[in-house]
Amino acid sequence: MLIQTGCALLILYHIKLTFGVLVENTGVRQEAFSAPLGQVAFAAVVSQVCYWARVLRTPLPITCRHVFLGHLISFAGRLSFIFGTALFSFFFMRHVPAMQLLAFDIGFLGRVSLLISILFVLFCYSLELERLGAALQSPP
Structure with missing residues (x-):
């Protein structure tokens, strides 16, 4: 869970930076930098490996009940996914003209x-946090 959180924080950090650049330069084509893309892709792969290993092999080891903490963790899970979907929405609104012209190239795809992979990683992470939050809220 700690590794997944670190990966999610790295992804969300780069989403924040990307969102800021896109908002400040709306209408200007931005070139992707390979270093942040490599970091994000690496974080996505590591996060998915940890997520699926936890889901398929390790149950949540919750033995206590803490309703408030469970609510906070569930909230953090939903909030992390909201940031990812905001970038996703902004990306598609910005690229609608290219999609209408069917100007799909390898770089665009x-x-x-x-x-979409990043969005799936954030979705899985939000599910993990919601499961943890639900486990903390249920009776021991």
Whole structure:
């Protein structure tokens, strides 16, 4: 869970930076930098490995009940997914003209694939936090 949290924080940090650049330069084509894309792709892969290993092999070891903490963790899970979907929405609104012209090239398809992968990683992380939050809220 700690590794997943670190990966999610790295992804959300880069989403914040990307969102800021896109908002400040709306209408200007931005070139992707390979270093942040590599970091994000690496974090996505590591996060997915940890997520599926936990889901398929390790049950949540919750023995105590803490309703308030459970609510906070569930809230954090939903909030992390909201940031990812905000970037996803902004990306597609910005690229609607390219999609209408059917100007799909390998770079565009790669960016869309990476964006959908990141969104899936954040979805899995939010599910993990919601499971942890639900486990903390249920009777021991």
